[in-house]
Amino acid sequence: AQTVTQSQPEMSVQEAETVTLSCTYDTSESDYYLFWYKQPPSRQMILVIRQEAYKQQNATENRFSVNFQKAAKSFSLKISDSQLGDAAMYFCSYFGNEKLTFGTGTRLTIIP
């Protein structure tokens, strides 16, 4: 079974600074997809960024980028120029075998 591990239950960052959230996963599959979702206090799940495992190039979406290390099974999220609206729970997730598996989440606090 696939597992997703987020080793940082909580993180905080000063507004306008950069923060990196860690994620590792375990799988025996070669074809899969990785996602980061954001869950603000409203509890709505919002897609932040996605990465196809067959692509070597790291995905970027405006201030959000990932560092995908396939051999190490690592998929970290970097948030640049942090904003107050970035405060939320962030879930790393793995899609394979027709299922989306979530990590335990990292609560990100933005310090004004």
Add this chain to the structure above:
Amino acid sequence: GAVVSQHPSRVICKSGTSVKIECRSLDFQATTMFWYRQFPKQSLMLMATSNEGSKATYEQGVEKDKFLINHASLTLSTLTVTSAHPEDSSFYICSARMEDRSKNQPQHFGDGTRLSIL
């Protein structure tokens, strides 16, 4: 963008009541919908995968007789919590994936239903 509507957003009811939650994809067809449960300060746990026109696939440990899932059309899946008890109180979230079989299509989530059983 793709929109998934989940209704109701909040339910409070007495123990023993059955509660139905609807999940609709508003602007796309979803052959597959997913139902998750989320306890406070925890992650989302997949309960079942709902396939249009066929029986749902339940995850290990999820009682299929307790959590009835029906996926009658390409835009609607329902979860019925039968004879709900306080331990069923939780946040339930549905998601839908576009009919395109490409795995990189993300799941689009409903806003969730907070279920409280008294």
